[in-house]
Amino acid sequence: MAEGRISRGKFLRFGGALGVGAASASLIAACGTGDPGEAGENGNGEPAGENGNSEAPEEAANGEAIAQESEVPAGSAFEFEDEGEPAVLVHLEDGSFVAYSAVCTHQGCDVSYSEGSATLDCPCHGSVFDPASGGEPTGGPAQNPLPEIPVEVRDGAVVRA
Ligand code: FES
Numbered sequence: 275m276a277e278g279r280i281s282r283g284k285f286l287r288f289g290g291a292l293g294v295g296a297a298s299a300s301l302i303a304a305c306g307t308g309d310p311g312e313a314g315e316n317g318n319g320e321p322a323g324e325n326g327n328s329e330a331p332e333e334a335a336n337g338e339a340i341a342q343e344s345e346v347p348a349g350s351a352f353e354f355e356d357e358g359e360p361a362v363l364v365h366l367e368d369g370s371f372v373a374y375s376a377v378c379t380h381q382g383c384d385v386s387y388s389e390g391s392a393t394l395d396c397p398c399h400g401s402v403f404d405p406a407s408g409g410e411p412t413g414g415p416a417q418n419p420l421p422e423i424p425v426e427v428r429d430g431a432v433v434r435a
Contacts, residue, residue, distance in 0.1 A: 331355050339431035340373065346432070351387030351394075351405075356423050356434065360384050362394065363425065363432060364405040371432050374409045374420035385420065394420060 333355040334340040340363050346352045352363040353376065360376040364387060374394065376384050383398035387405070393412065394403040401414030409420035424435035 331360065333358070334361075334434040336434050339433050340425065341432050343371075343427060343430050343432060346371075349389060349392060351389075353386075361423055362387055362405075364394070366406050367392065368406075371425050371427060372405050372409075373423040373425045373432075373434075374403070374405065375423065376420070378416060379411070379418040379420060380414065380416040 331353045332340075340354050341352045346363060346365040348365050348369060349367050350365055352365075354361050354363060354373075356373070356375065361373055362376045362385070363371060363373045365371055376386070376394070378385050378396040378398065378401055380396065380399055380401050383396050385394040385396045385401070385403060387393075388395045391402075392406070394405055394409070396402070396414065396416070399415050401416035402412050403409050403416070403420050404412050409422055411417065411419065425432050426435045427433070
C-alpha cells in the first residue's frame with residue numbers, strides 16, 4: 275500500500291527542489307539573454323597607447339643652455355639630447371661640468387649616470403665610463419671613450435659650446 279506513495283515530507287523536499295531548479299533556470303535564462311549594447315562596451319574612450327609619463331629630454335643646440343647650474347648639484351647628472359642623440363651633462367665633484375654622448379661605444383645602448391660610483395654605466399653589457407677622465411671606459415667590453423660634448427658655464431647656465 276505504501277508503494278508508489280510519497281510521504282508528505284519527501285513531497286515537500288521534492289517540490290522545493292523543483293521550485294529552486296525552476297527559479298535557477300529563470301535566472302540563467304535572464305543572464306543568458308545578454309544585451310548586445312552591454313556586450314560591446316569595453317573601453318572608456320581614452321586613446322590607446324597614452325602613457326602620460328614619457329618626458330623626452332630637451333634638445334640643446336650650440337650656444338643654448340642645457341640646464342641651469344643650480345639644477346644640477348655636484349655629483350649628479352642631467353640628461354638631454356644633442357643633435358637628436360641622447361646625451362648626459364655631469365656636474366663633477368670638483369665643481370666642473372662635462373657632457374658626453376650617452377650612446378655606449380660598445381653596441382649603442384644608452385648609458386646613465388650612477389651617483390653611487392660617479393660613473394656612466396651601460397645596462398646592456400656592463401661597460402663603465404669615467405666622466406671625470408674624458409669618458410674613458412674603466413670596465414666592461416667598451417674600448418673607446420664616450421664622445422665628449424663641449425660645454426661652458428655662462429651666467430649661471432651650462433651652455434652647449
Ligand atoms: S652596449 Fe654598452 S656595454 Fe654593450
